[in-house]
Amino acid sequence: MKTINLSEQNSAMNTYMAEIRDVNYQQNRLLFRNNIERIGELMAFEISKHLDYAAKRVVTPLGELDIQLPTDNILVATVLRAGLPFHQGFLTVFDHADNAFISAFRMYTNREHTEVGVHTEYIASPSVEGKTLIIVDPMLATGGSMAAAYEAFLKTGRPKSVHIACVIGTEEGIAVVADAVKDADVTLWCAAIDPGMNEHKYIVPGFGDCGDLCFGEKL
Numbered sequence: 001m002k003t004i005n006l007s008e009q010n011s012a013m014n015t016y017m018a019e020i021r022d023v024n025y026q027q028n029r030l031l032f033r034n035n036i037e038r039i040g041e042l043m044a045f046e047i048s049k050h051l052d053y054a055a056k057r058v059v060t061p062l063g064e065l066d067i068q069l070p071t072d073n074i075l076v077a078t079v080l081r082a083g084l085p086f087h088q089g090f091l092t093v094f095d096h097a098d099n100a101f102i103s104a105f106r107m108y109t110n111r112e113h114t115e116v117g118v119h120t121e122y123i124a125s126p127s128v129e130g131k132t133l134i135i136v137d138p139m140l141a142t143g144g145s146m147a148a149a150y151e152a153f154l155k156t157g158r159p160k161s162v163h164i165a166c167v168i169g170t171e172e173g174i175a176v177v178a179d180a181v182k183d184a185d186v187t188l189w190c191a192a193i194d195p196g197m198n199e200h201k202y203i204v205p206g207f208g209d210c211g212d213l214c215f216g217e218k219l
Contacts, residue, residue, distance in 0.1 A: 001178045006046065007192040013042050017191055020167075021207045033085040033214050036138060036167065039191050040089020043165050047134065047189060048093065050163075072132040072160070075100055077125065079137035079149050082211035086136045086167065094134075100125030102149050129157030138210040140169035140190070141203050143176030150180055162186040167210070168203055169193050 006013060016035040019025040026032055048070065055066040077100035078087035091097060103122040133153060137146055146164060153159075162184060164177065169190040177188060194203050202208070212218065 001181050001184075001186045001188055003174060003188045003190065003193075004046075005190050005193050006043065007190070011042065013039060013191055016042075017167075020213075021205065026208070026213055029214065029216075036085040036210070036214065037089040037092070039167055040086040040136065040165070041092050042089075043189055043191065044090045044093035044134075047163050047165070047187075050187070051132065073130065074098070075126065075128055075131045075133050075159075077102065077128075077133060077135045077149070077153055079103075079135070079145055080122070082139065082209075082214060083137045085214055086138050086165070090134060090136055090165070097134075098126050098131070100128075100153065102152055123152055125153060125156055127157040128153050128159040131157075131159050132161050132163070133159040134163045134165060136165045138167040139203060139206075140164075140166040140173040140177065140188075141197055142201055143170075143173030143180075146173070146177050147180035150177070160185075163189060165189045167191045168206055170196055170203055172196065 007017070016039050020032055020035045051070040051072045053068040054071050056069045057064055058067050074094045074097040076087060076090045076094060076097045078084065080101055080103045091099070101124045135146065135149055135153065137149070140146055150162070150164070162181065164186060166189070169188070171193065174188060174193070194206055196204060198204050207213070
């Protein structure tokens with residue numbers, strides 16, 4: 001698996017990342033969602049540079065010309081619920097893409113809330129056979145949710161290639177995903193890679209619970 005850390009490059013994404021991390025900006029739920037969406041747009045643009053292209057003849061009112069257009073059949077797949085604004089950012093760029101959704105959420109497995117498992121119970125997806133599969137989930141903490149989502153989507157077929165996109169990842173989570181995808185053609189895109197997690201398996205410094213910040217606290 002190839003990992004690309006976009007925080008190693010200077011771009012407008014740095015502004016959006018600074019704002020979603022800032023405890024004061026986080027008070028504005030709309031701004032937070034918009035920034036997650038804009039990060040998705042920029043990441044989709046970066047991924048678009050790595051697709052396959054072929055010339056297509058376009059007719060204008062004054063003539064004709066050939067333009068290089070992507071030939072990939074793209075499927076954008078999202079881990080609910082935190083991934084929804086991120087997903088929309090990708091759809092803004094890949095507006096003809098197919099879509100898939102899966103619920104994969106963490107469950108603490110001990111009373112101290114220091115160990116987590118992953119539970120999946122809903123999936124809506126077309127076949128991934130021959131497609132360029134882009135799985136988007138803002139947080140890659142333990143890596144368990146992403147690994148479970150990847151394995152679930154592959155039950156519907158064999159994709160041409162796979163891109164995994166997250167806003168923030170950890171080295172531990174990246175290692176778990178790398179083990180899950182093994183020798184497949186997979187590229188992991190991170191807007192940032194943070195040092196690690198706290199005892200409750202939240203990314204540090206991170207920015208907190210993405211789903212809660214986007215949509216409100218849950219039980």
